[in-house]
Amino acid sequence: MKKAITILLFLSLAISCEKDDICSTSNAETSHLKIKFFDQLDQETLKSVTGLSIIGIDNSFRYGLEETRDSIMIPLRILQNNTSYSLIKDYTIDDNGTPEDSADDFATGNEDIITITYENEEIFISKACGFKNVFNDVNFGFTPDADNWILSTTVITNKIETEDDAHVHIFH
Amino acid sequence: MRTYIFFISLFFLSFATFAQEEKVKDSSKTHQFGLRVGTDISKLVKSAVIEDYTAFEINADYKFSKKFFLAGEFGNENRTINETQVNYTTKGSYFKIGVDYNAYENWLDMKNAIFVGLRYGVSSYKNTLNSHSIFNGNTYWEESIVITDPISYNNSTTHLIEFIVGLKAEIFNNLYLGVNVQLKNYVGNENPDNFENLYIPGFGKTTDDSNWGVGFGYTISYFIPFYKK
DSSP states (O other), X not given: OHHHHHHHHHHHHHHHOOOOOOOOOTTOSOOOEEEXXXXXXXXXXXXXXXXXXXXXXXXXXXXXXXSEESEEEEOOOSSSSEEEEEEEEEEEEEOTTOTTOOTTOEEEEEEEEEEEEEEEEEEEEETTTEEEEXXXXXXXXXXXXXXXXXXXEEESOSOBOOSSSOSEEEEO | OHHHHHHHHHHHHHHHHHHHHTSOOOSOOOOEEEEEEEEEHHHHHHHHHSTTXXXXXXXXXXXXXXXEEEEEEEEEEEEEEEOSSEEEEEEEEEEEEEEEEEOOXXXXXOOOEEEEEEEEEEEEEEEEEEEEEEOOOOOSSOSOEEEOSOXXXXXXXXXXXXXXXXXXXXXXXXXXXEEEEEEEEEESOOOOTTOOOOEETTTEEOOSSOSEEEEEEEEEEEEEEXXXX
């Protein structure tokens, strides 16, 4: 009887330990929109955008200021059905001839506005990871202006769920 | 907490067993057959101590031969758990039925038991997601997204297989204290649409990597004798 009590005591102690769940599932996070840039004339060839600056419309912060990129990953607004970004090519700060005085500096470059529309869907991943958002029925476009550097676009997939492949190709 | 409860019950149990081991062994003994009905004290204590948890379990066994008991449990649990990403409530009932085998050789007319048993169980319950967050590593647009609209899911049913090992000691006339540990596995578990059964009444928390779970119980029960043989 005493031996049995001892065994049960150890078993009971073992049960007291509880495993922590850590989110380790791949692709558990809500995906970014992945855009690749191609040559308009040779549409199989990647073509980098020089001096690319990325700013979310209605966002007071700049998302990224990159030297030269042939692909970008940008986050989409989860609680809304659309997200717009300003993509500025050849972004530079013109110091207006006065390098010491930054007050009269102004930005130059060719700005194009892209807009992505979609439907949100929450998908349960696991207890530790919770839910992720998947973007369905994705549409992609850019606002025409007098001097677009973006010439055409192709939506590769209308469901943004993982970040393995580009979702949109931009030709320029 | 669990360990603490265990030591208290261990204290009582050891008194009961030491007292009885002083008795003289005799080969001629009678068996009393009858129904033992009780409850799981640990569930009552946990209900009182743990916030957002209420549970109750009735257990019973019927001695139908010298070594074997027909045994079963019926209970309900209502538990709210707050994980980092999800806060959910599971509410439901379960029953388990099976057989216990008493491996303990009693002296005289003692009725103690060191038993091993097997159970089949069914748990029927309902999940409600009280709040959840959307896993978004990028905070450029939103810091973090927490949805507080509750979501109710359809009823879930889970079938369980359970191995149980424990002991029961008679502390007073026909009154028993018992302790047991359970190793359980769920089979035939159907998850609701776009959610998982994270807690199963009668089983406990589920994990991502296996269908196995462990549990323990501290029982107090009363034996109603039917006849002697």
